[in-house]
Amino acid sequence: MEHTRAHLNKILPAVGDSFVTNRRNPILTIAQDTTPGNHDTLMAACDSHRYVKQFHIAEYHENCTDSLKNALGELGEQGREFSPAPFNIFMYIPVRDGLGLS
Numbered sequence: 276m277e278h279t280r281a282h283l284n285k286i287l288p289a290v291g292d293s294f295v296t297n298r299r300n301p302i303l304t305i306a307q308d309t310t311p312g313n314h315d316t317l318m319a320a321c322d323s324h325r326y327v328k329q330f331h332i333a334e335y336h337e338n339c340t341d342s343l344k345n346a347l348g349e350l351g352e353q354g355r356e357f358s359p360a361p362f363n364i365f366m367y368i369p370v371r372d373g374l375g376l377s
């Protein structure tokens with residue numbers, strides 16, 4: 276997401292915008308959006324630490340980071356502790372001009 280935000284020079288992608296790789300090659304273009312269009316590009320993927328420390332959930336909670344790691348493990352990719360910044364397509368995070376999150 277950090278490369279796409281820099282490429283677009285904005286944090287909220289819109290119809291016609293292309294997502295890019297770290298080499299700035301386009302990999303996805305938004306062709307249509309029937310939602311209000313305020314999709315999150317800032318929040319990190321959730322993980323077990325977030326649920327414990329931020330939400331005070333002591334028992335294990337399914338999370339995006341572990342889901343990606345498990346899916347990659349099924350494909351033979353082992354030992355990755357890195358989770359890329361997600362495009363949270365259905366997460367509404369209002370952002371105010373110059374003031375951060377609402």
